Amino acid sequence: MGHLGTPFTASPLVKGGRVAKTTPYPGPEEPRSRRRLSQRANEELWAYIFISPWLIGFVIFTAGAMTYSLGVSFWETNFLNRNEFVGLANYERMIDDELFWKSVRVTFLYTGLTVPLSTMLALGIALLLNQKLKLSSFLRTIYYLPALVSGVAVALVWGWVLDETDGLLNNLLLLVGVNGPRWLGSEEWAVPSLVLISLWGTGTNMLLYLAGLQGIPTELKEAARIDGAGPFRTFFNVTVPLLTPTIFFNVVLNVIGSFQVFDQAFVLTGGGPNNATLTMVKYLYQRGFGEYGEFEFGYASAIAWALFAIIFSFTIILIRSQSRWVHYEGGLRQ
Amino acid sequence: MTSMLPKVSRGRPTPASEIRTSRWARLRPGHWLGRLLLYATVLIGAAAFALPFFWMISTSFKPENEVFAYPPQWIPSTITFEGYTEPWRALPFASFYQNTIVIVVINIVARLFTCSLAAFAFARMRFRGRNILFLLVLVTMMLPGQVTLIPLYRLWSELGLVNTIGPLTIPALFAGQGAGAFTIFLMRQYMMTIPVDLDDAAKLDGASWFRVYWNIVLPMSGPALGVAAIFTFTGEWNAFLEPLIYLSSFENYTVPLGLALLNGQRRLSYSWTMAQTLLSILPVVTIFFFAQRRYIQGIVISGVKG
Numbered sequence: 299m300g301h302l303g304t305p306f307t308a309s310p311l312v313k314g315g316r317v318a319k320t321t322p323y324p325g326p327e328e329p330r331s332r333r334r335l336s337q338r339a340n341e342e343l344w345a346y347i348f349i350s351p352w353l354i355g356f357v358i359f360t361a362g363a364m365t366y367s368l369g370v371s372f373w374e375t376n377f378l379n380r381n382e383f384v385g386l387a388n389y390e391r392m393i394d395d396e397l398f399w400k401s402v403r404v405t406f407l408y409t410g411l412t413v414p415l416s417t418m419l420a421l422g423i424a425l426l427l428n429q430k431l432k433l434s435s436f437l438r439t440i441y442y443l444p445a446l447v448s449g450v451a452v453a454l455v456w457g458w459v460l461d462e463t464d465g466l467l468n469n470l471l472l473l474v475g476v477n478g479p480r481w482l483g484s485e486e487w488a489v490p491s492l493v494l495i496s497l498w499g500t501g502t503n504m505l506l507y508l509a510g511l512q513g514i515p516t517e518l519k520e521a522a523r524i525d526g527a528g529p530f531r532t533f534f535n536v537t538v539p540l541l542t543p544t545i546f547f548n549v550v551l552n553v554i555g556s557f558q559v560f561d562q563a564f565v566l567t568g569g570g571p572n573n574a575t576l577t578m579v580k581y582l583y584q585r586g587f588g589e590y591g592e593f594e595f596g597y598a599s600a601i602a603w604a605l606f607a608i609i610f611s612f613t614i615i616l617i618r619s620q621s622r623w624v625h626y627e628g629g630l631r632q
Numbered sequence: 633m634t635s636m637l638p639k640v641s642r643g644r645p646t647p648a649s650e651i652r653t654s655r656w657a658r659l660r661p662g663h664w665l666g667r668l669l670l671y672a673t674v675l676i677g678a679a680a681f682a683l684p685f686f687w688m689i690s691t692s693f694k695p696e697n698e699v700f701a702y703p704p705q706w707i708p709s710t711i712t713f714e715g716y717t718e719p720w721r722a723l724p725f726a727s728f729y730q731n732t733i734v735i736v737v738i739n740i741v742a743r744l745f746t747c748s749l750a751a752f753a754f755a756r757m758r759f760r761g762r763n764i765l766f767l768l769v770l771v772t773m774m775l776p777g778q779v780t781l782i783p784l785y786r787l788w789s790e791l792g793l794v795n796t797i798g799p800l801t802i803p804a805l806f807a808g809q810g811a812g813a814f815t816i817f818l819m820r821q822y823m824m825t826i827p828v829d830l831d832d833a834a835k836l837d838g839a840s841w842f843r844v845y846w847n848i849v850l851p852m853s854g855p856a857l858g859v860a861a862i863f864t865f866t867g868e869w870n871a872f873l874e875p876l877i878y879l880s881s882f883e884n885y886t887v888p889l890g891l892a893l894l895n896g897q898r899r900l901s902y903s904w905t906m907a908q909t910l911l912s913i914l915p916v917v918t919i920f921f922f923a924q925r926r927y928i929q930g931i932v933i934s935g936v937k938g
Contacts, residue, residue, distance in 0.1 A: 354806055
């Protein structure tokens with residue numbers, strides 16, 4: 299546009315370097331403007347071609363599948379010989395289903411323990427590693443490594459570490475004279491064991507906190523110190539507020555991830571002992587994929603939607619709570 | 633910003649001498665004690681995090697009779713490689729690895745192409761509905777996969793693709809939904825930082841939009857492509873729930889399924905399980921070591937700016 303060099307190009311009618319459609323052009327300009335419009339249409343066409351793989355996928359695999367899933371939750375079906383519309387019966391069934399409530403309690407207990415503990419642990423490690431340390435990148439690698447390991451591999455390693463009689467942890471405890479619990483084998487310790495295992499993989503959170511901490515300008519901390527604030531005041535009045543966006547992001551991701559816990563419960567405990575680790579995803583898997591002898595796809599879909607509703611509500615609550623405790627430097631908060 | 637700072641201003645600028653004093657104060661014995669405590673904490677913590685790895689390595693080389701020794705033995709008296717070789721005879725581990733590699737490679741190639749194409753459009757082209765569609769990308773990132781599990785299972789079984797790699801690879805041709813949405817987001821963020829003038833210049837020279845994407849923007853998006861490739865690799869290499877649902881016969885199993893199967897065979901020794909577990913995490917760890925900087929960069933871009 300710059301080559302026109304007339305004041306006209308700078309008028310508010312021209313937006314983003316492109317001529318607004320309503321611009322009254324004099325005669326000679328007309329073919330040119332039509333060419334522009336067709337360029338614009340060309341750009342739109344190509345943009346839609348470029349996003350079409352994603353868009354088709356979204357329509358089929360996400361939007362379509364979700365709609366279908368909602369539909370299935372009103373049916374009793376195994377997709378073969380049993381197809382019956384049952385209305386809200388699957389949801390009503392949940393109310394009286396003790397196993398379902400057990401799975402809700404297990405999932406909430408797991409999430410309620412994992413999210414705060416892994417937040418504190420990851421933040422703690424990040425704060426320590428953020429000090430000027432020798433070997434800091436080596437240490438960072440060590441703390442991060444477990445986060446790379448697949449859920450199944452994590453489960454297998456910890457299954458061995460937590461083995462009640464021959465496991466490393468109980469043997470180490472025995473060396474200092476403590477008789478360790480039965481960990482995964484006992485009803486009280488099974489969920490805490492899964493939490494312990496999840497804490498081992500907190501490396502991603504730690505990296506995010508570390509990045510957040512390094513993003514805090516040192517001048518601010520210096521200024522606070524010069525103004526006479528001790529390390530504790532600097533930490534709580536400067537570092538923590540500036541880190542709240544990172545904490546918020548991590549907590550949201552952790553909550554979403556924790557509610558969906560499955561791999562460890564499947565590989566290590568199979569939901570046991572006595573359903574002590576029957577998480578919601580484990581339960582919907584058992585209902586949907588035949589561990590109770592039947593493929594109850596309708597009921598499993600209803601459970602999936604219950605889980606989705608829970609995750610969605612918690613995410614919304616967290617997003618709503620932002621204005622109370624998350625400090626955005628850009629001044630998003632009023 | 634200033635409201636965040638403690639209000640203890642003394643009403644005059646701090647003289648330089650005071651700053652000097654406080655800097656000297658760091659050399660007091662208390663400070664050294666603090667450093668010592670800091671190092672002790674960090675090292676003990678790191679040891680605790682590394683312990684399961686050492687235990688896994690140590691167990692994997694142990695002969696049967698030493699696995700259960702008390703007190704725990706860190707260095708086996710005789711080293712055996714049975715745990716590494718025997719399971720390959722007992723179970724078709726070679727095909728587990730082959731299947732996993734095929735799935736991973738198809739996912740990386742297909743997802744990188746379709747996601748970068750979409751990311752290019754979202755970052756550098758104008759079209760109606762762009763903002764709403766991008767919002768849908770973000771929403772997809774947050775949806776729990778379990779909700780679509782059963783409908784998709786139905787879809788794949790109607791298409792006769794259950795117990796093939798189809799359900800685990802075909803979605804990648806369509807930008808791979810959940811994880812793919814994340815890839816689109818990551819690459820779009822990166823492509824936004826490349827100057828648009830380059831596109832305009834190429835367009836003036838008569839280049840097509842595809843050429844702008846393929847010859848200009850894509851070659852400049854190396855770092856983002858690298859991050860996306862690494863994330864896709866790790867995610868697919870470690871995937872469990874979906875392969876578990878779709879793959880039913882041994883010869884089609886992926887590595888995580890093979891491990892779970894090995895673990896299920898209780899008569900097998902822990903040294904076998906540990907050796908195979910160790911083998912299975914080796915590729916991911918190796919790639920992490922080679923691409924550490926980029927990997928961390930990717931996590932930070934996606935996390936802090938999200």
